Amino acid sequence: MLAVDYVNPMIGTIGHLLTSTAPVVSLPHGxxxxxxxxxxxxxxxxxxxxxxxxxxxxxxxxxxxxxxxxxxxxxxxxxxxxxxxxxxxxxxxxxxxxxxxxxxxxxxxxxxxxxxxxxxxxxxxxxxxxxxxxxxxxxxxxxxxxxxxxxxxxxxxxxxxxxxxxxxxxxxxxxxxxxxxxxxxxxxxxxxxxxxxxxxxxxxxxxxxxxxxxxxxxxxxxxxxxxxxxxxRLGVTGGTEEQKTIFYTSLYRSLLNMSSITEDGRYYSAYDGRIHDGEGRDFYVADNIWDTYRCLHPLQLLLDPERKQDMIQSYVRMYEQSGWLPQFPFVQGDLPVMTGNHTAALIYDVYNKGYRNFDAAKAFEAMKVNATEITMLPWVHGPLTELDRVYLEQGFYPALRHGETERVPEVHGFERRQSVAVTLEHAYDDWCVAQMAQSLGQEEDYAAFAKRGQNYRNVYNEATGFMSPKSADGEWVEPFDPKYGGGLGGRDYFSECNAWIYSFHVQHDIEGLIALMGGPERFEARLDALFEEQYDGSKYRFLGQFPDATGLIGQYCQGNEPAFHIPYLYNYTPSPWKTQRRLRDIMKLWYQATPTGICGDEDNGAMSSWYVFSAMGLYPICPGKASYEIGSPLFEKTELALPGGGTFTIRAEGVSARNKYIQSADIDGRPLEEPRIRHADIAAGAALTLRMGERPNQAWGTGVRYAGQTDKA
Missing domain, CATH: 2.70.98.10 (Beta-galactosidase; Chain A, domain 5)
Structure with missing residues (x-):
């Protein structure tokens, strides 16, 4: 059966709590x-x-x-x-x-x-x-x-x-x-x-x-x-018919995001209300960057790097036409929703993986404008506020004290300040800006933004072990409940999730986060606790406050994007095999070939792209680093067709529902002792071989980086 025949657009057409998908008929990026x-x-x-x-x-x-x-x-x-x-x-x-x-x-x-x-x-x-x-x-x-x-x-x-x-x-x-x-x-x-x-x-x-x-x-x-x-472009061998249905349906959903609106070489842009000459390149809109930077854009990059570079140039054009990098660029223009400057992550990820067919200098200019001139407030577009100045001067976004009435007029009433999430997400984005600055020889900017990339440390409370809110005077907001603190969706302090999830939201400096939490063993224990911690009462009470946090395993919520990278963090502990076990549980429990088969809001393919990567056995834990974590593949063989005719291959020898643990691995015959591979190996058409078994090899994956492994392409 052909790949297209496995697709079932009815998967996900009943939402677990919030929105559902629809059976969309389109061409890829149409x-x-x-x-x-x-x-x-x-x-x-x-x-x-x-x-x-x-x-x-x-x-x-x-x-x-x-x-x-x-x-x-x-x-x-x-x-x-x-x-x-x-x-x-x-x-x-x-x-x-x-x-x-x-x-x-x-x-x-x-x-x-x-x-x-x-x-x-x-x-x-x-x-x-x-x-x-x-x-x-x-x-x-x-x-x-x-x-x-x-x-x-x-x-x-x-x-x-x-x-x-x-x-x-x-x-x-x-x-x-x-x-x-x-x-x-x-x-x-x-x-x-x-x-x-x-x-x-x-x-x-x-x-x-x-x-x-x-x-x-x-x-x-x-x-x-x-x-x-x-x-x-992604061919799979083995696995069950249901797994192939979910896989190819997820891939279909991942290719609807970002649509070309170029018509015979011209396009209408809502960013300045004018018709433009495309100058030989398509103009793309329709993106949910808060959701899609994590794994959807990296997946699209693997599948079609030329198109992805046109998408980056589209963002550059939006900046030229509007004066800033959009957060949710749609046909009707930008919708300034959610948190972060995550277009910085998208741009640097593509650049660092070696794809440079866009105006990198102008892209960096845009990244810097968003990071220095535009408010960080969620769901708001405008100049810097007094809250942003606290971030710039003290390195954290301030929260309201208990009983304090909001007096900053720019704050979106329902969405609140989301102070801890803003700090953490911008720290990551600032790291991306820093890396881009260094790549372009802007050393002064590199130093400034690299320092800002460490701001996550300013909201880590060593006494509790959780990322926690601070008021503008630098004092911890007390009392603070890491499970229920923050009101509806946690929005006083977080974005749709709680402190249990956001305490792991440091994609760019995992080693630094591990040190803050007391070292690899204690970090592993914190991950274990995340998947085990319950609700201090009924689940409906928890979901009533956090309706986006579906797909629960303990406090872990597969139904919302800030959790996506967390199962892969075990790869940085003494027990990478726990990544393999958790991933298999998540894929089996929360992705099914039924109308209820997507456990959270699809968000333009974000949920689906996670499944595509995880079913392959890889994941981009930190967009901006040119490497991928290794998980537990579902298929005996996965082949990625590369531009120019090459093929990147993943072989999982002996894989099955029981045989989910990696016993040993090599890449092009070189023993692989670390649970990650470089983007350069994929782009070169390497062959990754994983030998699978039904019991974990607790020694595999704990080794040092193999020769030549870097975070650069």
Missing amino acids: MMKLAPITTPGIADKYLADRIFGFPAGCGYLLPVRDLAAAEPSGRSSRYDHDLETAAPYAYKVLLEDEDIEAEMTVSHQSAHYRFRYASPPEAGLILGYPAGGSFQRLSDRAVRFGGTVAGVPHFTQLEFSQPVELVRTWASERQAGCALRAAAGAGVLEVRAGISHIDGEQAERNLRRELAGCSFEETRLTARETWQRALG
């Missing part, structure tokens, strides 16, 4: 993304009982059999998952109330729909689009509409396989639309859609360029082949 529009208010897509239409740019389409039966606006139909088929490249469902089979497939900036009516000769079609938008009937086979959504222009051109008649139009405060009727002939109506952010003529050009002369089946086949090429 601009056109489709999913059925289901019942408003039902957040779990799989549980929604009705379909209200299918996206068409800023509008939607809904085929109906009787245009006179009811007001077109708000019309919907029941559907049955047993009469539904979802794939990355196509979607099909029976609209039961209408007795119409609806299908859709995609290209990069276009979509192809096919509607089969059970009651010809007439076919009805409802078209909705934004209120106040434009609508133009170009001919009896083509219409064009557009509107502004979140300040961004959207244009769509539709072309029909047979003539259509305009039956009626309507408009309300929220939506406008029309009803169309076609002579359905044999009962089939095909619709092609092209989209654009530039203008209506460009939408037409996009449509013609991608779908001119193509039948629905041809469009569908091309999309399927595109996905197979992308997914086929």
Whole structure:
């Protein structure tokens, strides 16, 4: 079976507590993304009982059999998952109330729909689009509409396989639309859609360029082949059918993040409201950098380094157009949410792994602007505040004392200060800025930011062993509960997790953190305690305060990204075998081929990319260091196709559900005694061989770095 045939887009369509996924139809990094529009208010897509239409740019389409039966606006139909088929490249469902089979497939900036009516000769079609938008009937086979959504222009051109008649139009405060009727002939109506952010003529050009002369089946086949090429870059042998389903579905989710919005060499940027010449490079948007810097971007880099460098240059362009590096860059511009300057980690990680096809000097300028001129406050974009000055002068972000009323007007009311998380996440980002400065010969900046990279030490309370909040006067906030302190989501001090998780949030200086906690043995005991510590009461009390902290094993929460690297920290203790054991437990417990099979918010592929790496047996514990931790692979062989035709191979001899422990390892025949490998070995097409057994070899993985091992590419 081909890789693409394993993908099940219904995995994760029921959330454990918060949001679910949707069965998205797209091409890898495609601009056109489709999913059925289901019942408003039902957040779990799989549980929604009705379909209200299918996206068409800023509008939607809904085929109906009787245009006179009811007001077109708000019309919907029941559907049955047993009469539904979802794939990355196509979607099909029976609209039961209408007795119409609806299908859709995609290209990069276009979509192809096919509607089969059970009651010809007439076919009805409802078209909705934004209120106040434009609508133009170009001919009896083509219409064009557009509107502004979140300040961004959207244009769509539709072309029909047979003539259509305009039956009626309507408009309300929220939506406008029309009803169309076609002579359905044999009962089939095909619709092609092209989209654009530039203008209506460009939408037409996009449509013609991608779908001119193509039948629905041809469009569908091309999309399927595109996905197979992308997914086929990672080939796996062995494992169970369910593991392959989860693996390739996770890989599919990992390739939806960051979409090219370049149209015939031009793109509209919401960062300055202008149309730009792409200068031969695609412009990418749609990223959740707080989530994706950890392992999604490193995975995409392995799969397609040329594209990743275009993504970095896209961030540089956003900086040039807006004056800062975005945190959540979307089509409509940046959403300044979450914490940190994590684009610095993304940029330095790519640079340090040897990929330099972007404006590195301008990228460093942008990293430095974010680190020195933009407030660190969560969910806020603006100049430095008095809280930022405390960080710059004293090396930590200040928390409110108990009973103290917030008086800093810039603080986002719900999101609070998140003081400890801000300190820890910016310390890591500042380390990345320091490394980039050193690479570019900026020694003064290197020294300043390297010092800031040690700021994590300022919020470590030796008396308790936890990262803890300090007030502006440098005193610990007391009393402080590392489990429940910080209010909803821990947001007074943390970001969606508690001190048990954030006390390990020092990716860039693990050795320094270990020393703070008393050495490798005590550090290992702290990790053990994390996975064992319970809730001091009911689990629902804990989850009521920390709804993002799903996928629990003790206080460890696989359902939220700050925990992702923690199981791999055992590789820095006397017991690397515990990394192997924990990873197998997490993959088995919290990733399944069912609608509830993703244990937390997917966040543009973040959860899924963790599984792809971990199932391979590797993980980038610290983006910015050109190495990967070794875990416990699920497959007998994993092959990564490299640019230029080479292959990086991981062989896990004797691997099985029981045989999860590494007995010995080598890379290209060289014995490997440390549980990590260099990026340079992957890029060179090396072969990593792991010999697996059912009981841990407690001596393996505790050795020194092998010759030539560095954190540089």
